[in-house]
Amino acid sequence: MLSLRSIEKSYPLxxxxxxxxxxxxxxxxxxxxxxIMGSSGSGKSTLLNVLGLLDNFDAGSYHLDEVDMSExxxxxxxxxxxxxxxxxxxxxxxxxxxSALENVALPLFYQKIPRRERQKRALAMLERMGIxxxxxxxxxxxxxxxxxxxxxxxxxxxxPRVILADEPTGALDSVTSNEVMxxxxxxxxxxxxxxxxxxxxxxxxxxxxxxRLKDGRIIEDGNSKVVIEPTAHxxxxxxx
Amino acid sequence: MRAFDPDRLIELVQVIVRNPMRAFLSSLGVGWGLFxxxxxxxxxxxxxxxxxxxxxxxxxNSMFMWAQSTSKPxxxxxxxxxxxxxxxxxxxxxxxxxxxxxVVPEIQLGGYRGSNNVTRAAxxxxxxxxxxxxxxxxxxxxxxxxxxxxxxxxLNAQRKVCVIGNRVETxxxxxxxDPLGEMIQIQGVLFRVVGVYKPKGTGEDAENAAESIYIPFxxxxxxxxxxxxxxxxxxxxxxxxxxxxxxxxxxxLLLLRLNAHPEDKRAIGGxxxxxxxxxxxxxxxxxxxxxxxxxxxxxxxxVIGITNIMLISIKERTKExxxxxxxxxxxxxxxxxxxxxxxxxxxxxxLCGMVLGVGLLELLDxxxxxxxxxxxxxxxxxxxxxxxxxxxxxxxxxxxxxxLPTLRALSIRPxxxxxxxx
Numbered sequence: 001m002l003s004l005r006s007i008e009k010s011y012p013l014x015x016x017x018x019x020x021x022x023x024x025x026x027x028x029x030x031x032x033x034x035x036i037m038g039s040s041g042s043g044k045s046t047l048l049n050v051l052g053l054l055d056n057f058d059a060g061s062y063h064l065d066e067v068d069m070s071e072x073x074x075x076x077x078x079x080x081x082x083x084x085x086x087x088x089x090x091x092x093x094x095x096x097x098x099s100a101l102e103n104v105a106l107p108l109f110y111q112k113i114p115r116r117e118r119q120k121r122a123l124a125m126l127e128r129m130g131i132x133x134x135x136x137x138x139x140x141x142x143x144x145x146x147x148x149x150x151x152x153x154x155x156x157x158x159x160p161r162v163i164l165a166d167e168p169t170g171a172l173d174s175v176t177s178n179e180v181m182x183x184x185x186x187x188x189x190x191x192x193x194x195x196x197x198x199x200x201x202x203x204x205x206x207x208x209x210x211x212r213l214k215d216g217r218i219i220e221d222g223n224s225k226v227v228i229e230p231t232a233h234x235x236x237x238x239x240x
Numbered sequence: 241m242r243a244f245d246p247d248r249l250i251e252l253v254q255v256i257v258r259n260p261m262r263a264f265l266s267s268l269g270v271g272w273g274l275f276x277x278x279x280x281x282x283x284x285x286x287x288x289x290x291x292x293x294x295x296x297x298x299x300x301n302s303m304f305m306w307a308q309s310t311s312k313p314x315x316x317x318x319x320x321x322x323x324x325x326x327x328x329x330x331x332x333x334x335x336x337x338x339x340x341x342x343v344v345p346e347i348q349l350g351g352y353r354g355s356n357n358v359t360r361a362a363x364x365x366x367x368x369x370x371x372x373x374x375x376x377x378x379x380x381x382x383x384x385x386x387x388x389x390x391x392x393x394x395l396n397a398q399r400k401v402c403v404i405g406n407r408v409e410t411x412x413x414x415x416x417x418d419p420l421g422e423m424i425q426i427q428g429v430l431f432r433v434v435g436v437y438k439p440k441g442t443g444e445d446a447e448n449a450a451e452s453i454y455i456p457f458x459x460x461x462x463x464x465x466x467x468x469x470x471x472x473x474x475x476x477x478x479x480x481x482x483x484x485x486x487x488x489x490x491x492x493l494l495l496l497r498l499n500a501h502p503e504d505k506r507a508i509g510g511x512x513x514x515x516x517x518x519x520x521x522x523x524x525x526x527x528x529x530x531x532x533x534x535x536x537x538x539x540x541x542x543v544i545g546i547t548n549i550m551l552i553s554i555k556e557r558t559k560e561x562x563x564x565x566x567x568x569x570x571x572x573x574x575x576x577x578x579x580x581x582x583x584x585x586x587x588x589x590x591l592c593g594m595v596l597g598v599g600l601l602e603l604l605d606x607x608x609x610x611x612x613x614x615x616x617x618x619x620x621x622x623x624x625x626x627x628x629x630x631x632x633x634x635x636x637x638x639x640x641x642x643x644l645p646t647l648r649a650l651s652i653r654p655x656x657x658x659x660x661x662x
Contacts, residue, residue, distance in 0.1 A: 054566060055655040075570045082568025093563045093658065097258045110568040115247055154567070 002028040002051060002162065002193070007060035009046055009216075020046045021057065022216040028195065030161065033188040035204035035224060036197045038213035044197045045166055047213065051195060052085055052164045053077040065161070082110050086155030090167035092147040094139040094154075100126060100146075101135040104153045111158060125153040129183065145176035152183055162193040169203055181206050201228045251577065252584045259553075266549035267589030269542025270637070274590045277535025277630055278597025278622055284527045286604070286620030291520060301479070302379050302513040303487060306472035307498065314501035323498045323507055327457075327468040332497055339486035342476040344379050345457055347371040347466055349427065358412065358453065360424045365411040368452040369426050371460025372474075379474040382449065387420045387435030394434075394456045400463065402426070403435040407450035424453075429463045431455060483514030536633060543586065543637040550582055550645035561649055562657025571650055578649050582642030583635075590634040598622065 009021040020043045028034055038044040049055035050062065053069060062069040064084065072080065086107075087093075094103045105122035113121075126132045129149040131142075139147055148168060155163055165184065169177035181203060188194045196207060204210045210227040212220040220227045256263040307323035330345045337343070349369040358367050370376075374390050385406065394401050404412070404419065413419045419433045431453075439449035461467045477486040491508045494500075500507040554561070561574065569577075601620045608618060 049655045052566070054658065055653070075572065078565065078568055078570040078573075081566060087566050089658070093559070093566070095560055095563060097254055106564070107567045109245075109247055110564075110570070110573060115245055118247075158568075 001030055001063075001065060002026070003061075003063040004050075005061045005063075007047075007050060007057050007062065009043075009050060009055070009057045020216050021050070024060070024216075024218060026211065026218065026221075028193060030193055031188070031191050032209055033185070033194045033207045034196070035207035035210045036195065036213065037199060037201075037204050037210055037228075039199070042213040043216040044213050048164055048166050048195065048197045051162075052087060053081055078110075082107060082158065084161045086158065086160035086163045088148070088151050088155050088163060088165035088168045090170040092139070092144075092151045092171075094147060094150055096139055099136050099138055100131065100142065100150045100153075103139070103150055104157055107154060107158045121157060122153070125157050126150070128156075129153045144172050145179060148172060148176070148180050149183070152180070152187075156187060156192075160192065162195065163187060165194065165196045167197055167199070169198070169200065177203065204228050248576075248580065252580055255553075255581050256585065262549060262553075263585060266546050267542075267585050267592075269545035270539060270586050270589040270634075271542070271593035271596070273535060273539030273542040274593030274630065274634065275597045275600075276538045276593075277532065278594055279600060280531035280535055281528060281626055282597065282601040282620040282622045283617075284524065284531045285622065286601075286617045287527070288524045289621070290618040291524075300514060300517045301477040301483070303475050303477055303483070303490070303510065304472055304513075305475065305487075305490060305494065305508060305510045307494070308507055308509050310500050310504055311506035312501035312504045314504070315499060317499065321500075323500060325470040325473065325494075325498075327470060329494070329497055330470060330473065333473070333490070333493055336493055337490060339478055339481050339489045340475045341478045342375055342378055344373055344375050344474040345371075345470040346376070346474055347457065347460055347469065347471040349464060358408070358424055358426050360412040360422070363412045365408065365451075367405075367408050367411075368448075369460075370452060370454050371457040371464075371466075372454055373457050376454065376474070379476055380449075382437040382439045385436050385438050386418075387433070389435055389437070390454060390456050395458050398458045398462055399456060400429065400431045400459055401434045401456065402431040403437055403454045404433055405450040405452050406436060406438045407447070408453055409436050426453065426455070427464065477514055483512050483518065487512050487515075535630075539590075539633065539637055542589070543641040546582060546586055546589075546638075546641045547644050550578070550585075550641065551648060553581075554578065554645050554649050558652055558657045558660040561652060562654050562660065565654040566658060574649050575646050578646040579639070579642040582645060583638045586638035586641055587634060590631075590638075594627070594630070 004024050004026040007021050007024040007026075008019070010017040010019040012018075024043075024047060036044045036047060046055065050057050053072070057070070060070075064080065069077075069080070081087075094100075095106070098106070101119065101122050104125055105118040108118040108121060123132060123135060126135050126149075129152060131146050131149050131153075134142055134146055134150075139150070142150065148171075152168075155165075163184070168184070169180050172180060177200075184194050184196070185206065194207075196203065198204055205224055205228055207224050209222065210220070210224040211218055212227055307325045310317065310319050310321045310323065313319045325345075327345060330343050334340070334343045347370070358365050358369070372390070373395055374392050377389055382405075384403075387403070389403055390401065393399070402424065404424070409419050412424055413422070419436055422433050423430045424433060425431075439446040455463075461469070475490065477483055487510055491510060492502065494508050495502055495504060498507070561569075564574070564577075601622065604620050608620075
């Protein structure tokens with residue numbers, strides 16, 4: 001379970017501070033599939049970075065499975081990222097000079113898993129994603145959809161508790177986007193929590209729960225079918 | 241202990257292969273530095289070997305002493321009294337010294353560097369003729385190529401025998417003629433050749449040494465009417481005894497023995513090979529130090545180059561470092577990665593420079609061995625101790641080169657790294 005209480009975060013500016021998260025209270029249960037929506041600058045990516053321990057926060061508390069994340073050292077944060085969290089990015093963030101197999105196996109390298117075991121598991125994961133035949137190709141030799149599948153394989157290779165996806169379909173066409181969402185749904189069906197930052201209503205619609213942010217605050221949180229309908233807040237699915 | 245993970249090496253190689261030209265250019269400085277160290281230290285050693293080869297005929301702990309005229313009045317004697325040494329003085333000195341291992345009396349026809357006519361049948365030559373005892377080769381070593389050196393029997397029986405240098409043989413004997421058992425005439429006195437020697441070392445000193453004839457000291461006194469007069473003493477200083485201290489102590493003893501003023505600086509002359517060696521050693525020590533210093537400075541320039549390139553590399557790879565951290569790379573892993581890359585690059589470059597340097601020295605050596613004219617330059621080489629020292633310096637420099645890039649890499653927050661371009 002992820003629990004955020006009164007999380008505040010601001011970025012330094014020349015003339016002072018720019019508040020990005022203003023008292024976020026949020027609980028996400030294990031196994032949920034959650035979309036975080038909001039317009040540009042609403043704080044959704046910052047919230048995802050805080051949840052992923054990629055960025056720190058100024059005030060409030062964050063508990064992951066009852067463990068306080070606010071006092072972790074960088075080394076401890078890295079351990080949590082390695083063992084509990086998996087990341088999927090819009091721009092895939094694959095290492096360009098490593099093959100698909102090497103990219104997928106990399107998180108296991110940081111978990112000190114033996115090389116043979118790493119390769120075996122990475123290949124199995126690529127098979128699960130349906131791209132085992134591209135295992136020895138460099139990212140530059142893969143299509144967008146294949147790259148995102150490699151990125152998802154890399155996120156899943158450590159069997160994390162939570163997958164954090166930042167605009168995972170943002171760089172993909174609608175067919176490939178659907179395929180990616182199919183994979184994420186399948187992942188979620190195994191009990192893994194999936195948190196997706198998106199501005200696309202149809203992507204959010206495929207999640208169980210949608211949280212909408214505006215100006216660093218949660219303005220809506222509920223069943224996706226309810227939240228993504230046009231509301232009094234003036235939101236329309238295509239607005240970003 | 242955990243087994244070595246080949247992916248660690250693969251990671252390092254991947255980073256270098258990704259940009260081979262940059263890796264080559266950045267490592268060139270370090271390779272060049274190491275190359276310069278090897279070449280300069282090896283060349284200094286070649287020069288040292290050449291000089292040592294020229295000094296090969298000399299024994300490092302030898303010393304020579306002779307009696308001169310007094311410069312101070314003492315016990316009723318006027319200043320300017322001519323002092324002389326004899327065999328009894330030699331025996332007394334051997335009994336009373338605590339600094340010397342060996343005292344060899346020596347006398348020469350015509351005095352120091354005097355030459356005398358030596359004849360055999362129609363052959364004539366001007367050679368140095370020395371009266372010495374059987375211990376002489378310990379102070380002035382040479383190689384007996386045929387026959388033998390003088391022995392105690394020659395000394396005791398005052399035999400008219402001699403040992404000749406190889407240049408003497410060439411002049412007095414026809415090619416292919418065996419000089420052993422043949423007679424030669426020195427100042428009209430016949431001597432039988434019992435041995436031929438060849439000096440050690442090379443150069444002018446060795447050539448001069450090949451033109452000498454050694455006869456028993458006792459025979460010399462009788463044949464040339466010098467009695468037991470000793471012109472100078474060739475002595476060996478005991479191991480681990482300071483040369484200057486031994487020289488002063490021996491002079492003090494001789495002054496006492498010859499009834500000369502204890503403070504008379506001119507009464508006893510002396511020349512210490514040990515001090516010469518010490519001076520030469522200090523000159524070469526300074527040369528080695530200077531060559532190491534210059535090499536280290538060249539190496540430092542190379543290390544600065546690698547640091548610079550690594551800093552640029554870190555900037556370019558900020559996103560990659562962010563991805564790695566998002567995947568669970570701990571700060572320690574990042575340190576290992578960046579330091580590993582720097583060490584790998586520096587050491588690889590250093591080893592290349594070292595191998596090239598040693599290769600060039602070997603090439604030079606084989607050229608000289610094949611008869612190339614290199615003057616006073618022989619066997620340019622570098623010893624294992626220097627190589628190990630250079631490797632330690634290299635390792636230190638590599639660590640130094642890695643510090644700044646590593647600190648830079650660690651200072652970038654994962655979220656900032658992920659947001660960067662590239």
